[in-house]
Amino acid sequence: MSPHPHDALAVRASKGDRDAFGELYDHYFEPIRRFVAWHGGKPDRVEDIVSQAFLQALDRITAYDPAKGPFPAWLYTIARHCVIDQFRREKKTVFSDLSLVPDAREAEGEPVPEERLAQMRTLLAELKPQQREVVLLRVWEDKSYEEIAAIVGRSADACKMSFSRSLALLRDRMPPVALFLAFCLEGLRSLA
């Protein structure tokens, strides 16, 4: 796996450089918070989990070894375990309750009909948790397969396969009528 630009900073942090850890915290706080929020849901729970994640990262930074993987994957793995632990304490299945995801979407891009989004949300919820996690890490987080593999503890090839199969499932399950209507709408829009 190719080294990440922040690996050197993390190595400095592992050797006791407080400034380096401060920089990493500043850089990764929001991405980790979003990652946790997407999977963890409620704000008070997100705060707890993010807090735990960074506390653990600070605890374990001395053991960080760039040869074992890039720093972001290391940090995301810690955050992911914190999410899993939290859900386990609450006796909930991780990454399965999409209703916990805040219903606010990115404003960029063309608007997507609400019905289709609802269908997509339903279909996504029908995927296995492991499959869904890979899909969300790839599409929402734009993580490479190598990074995803390091985060979820599987091989990059397995993640690629999982992603490919998940998309095939989603594509096959998407109602043809909805697709047809979507294409019609797009056609009309392009004509206009």
Next chain:
Amino acid sequence: MKPEDAEILRELLQRDPSLAGHTDKVARLLADLRALRPQIPDDPALKARLRQKLEAAHGLKFPPRPRPRWPQWFAPSLAIALFFLILTPVVLLLAPRGKSMNQDLAVEDARAAGGRDKPSSAAPLGGETDLERKTIRRKGSQATGGPGDARPSVGLGEPGSSPASDPADLSLNLVAALGPIWPIAQVESEDRPGFLEKKLDSAREMEAPPSRASKKAMGGMAASMGQAASAPAAKAASPSRAEADEAPRPVDQVAAAFPENPFIESTREGVSRLPARIGGGSFDLVRREILAGRFPKRSSVRLEELLNHYRFHRPTSDGAESVGIQVSLLRCPWNPSHLLSLTALEGKGKPGPLPVARGASLEWRWDGRRVKAHRLLGFENGGQPGAVQADQGELRAGEGLVIAHELVPVDGDLGAATFFEVAVQFTPAPGATVRRVRVSAPGRAMAVESAPPALRFAATVLEWGLVLARSPHRGQANFEQAERLARGVRDEKGWELAAEFLDLVRKSAQIEAQTPR
């Protein structure tokens, strides 16, 4: 289509060329998926709050990221202005010589082109810009007093080329100085050593050879306990965790090299303290490795996390307090002459924050007349328990933790007596007096086989962890015994949870049997 989606589509097509006829559908699918992505705005207040929490938890104040105090365009503009400001007098100083600097440089370049001033192979010009190179040539020719002696190797910092002696050097040094002009913000330094430095210090202490006194103490303990604790423990102190991680596994010697908490004589250290805080993740790591057919790395086997992966404790003492504490004493399954103490702590009430329980920490007071030595199981990551700050703990209502100690009773005395006293202390509210809830250990230890299933299960998880860790203190612990105990718990009514654990123990035993020693 977004570039990110295009890349995903390209990857998918490489993997499955049959998708070529469905690219529109897949692109639409990706766009829909991306549209589902929730928009979560930044939360600087939370960021600052957690930063304070990190600082408070580790007693450090890592400096905030330095931010420029001026707009981004200010530094380059200032540099350019300074450049021209200083270049102007340089040009004016050169003017009385009858030709401009440009003319002078042009002559130099023409000479170089004519072959008389070819740079030598040793010329350190590889990294300079054209302006620098020309200036260096000019400087060289002046320093040596003759136009034909243009030695390109004369460069920055060369003796005899101080800026004061030659006005042309001013521009040269300015070019060199443009870099240092840029960084404006300064990071405030702090004399106090930070948490990471403290950790490194403690790691170095662990790496250092044990003192004569500690060697004597450890040797004496090992001799009295009939264990081979001193040699491995002394050896354990030498390699760092990183080295332990790098080493091949699961060789006993390598695992034994991981520094573990030693037995501590009660007469030497009669009080132990620990914050009420336990990390997570170890169980998942261990389970993943075992299911993959490998022994986990020693550093990922954390006894306290394995034990607290399960929630099987329900302290019932001190009904009036918001914090419940319970102590159980068992005969140690892996060493019949030792005792296993389990201290369970729980925040009472409905799940959620427990605003009364700030800085919750536990304190054990060992009765030296009854407890010869005590050893904390796990918590190797946080350094020695005594060094952990007491205000690091946090406890939430509805949540709890279990902390295990292995005890060596005095002269094998397992009779009815109070072995130790446990107190949990916390601050009910900011500025309030620290509260202490105190409980005495039971006077008699239970046999593991006759203990309630929760205690049996806790002992089993610990035994499994000790074997996985190849702990030098594991005594008679082995997977078969752990499996037998786990099987007994599984067969109890309402303990289906133990079935999964039992599978892990069996799998661990299989891996051990297949692994060459």
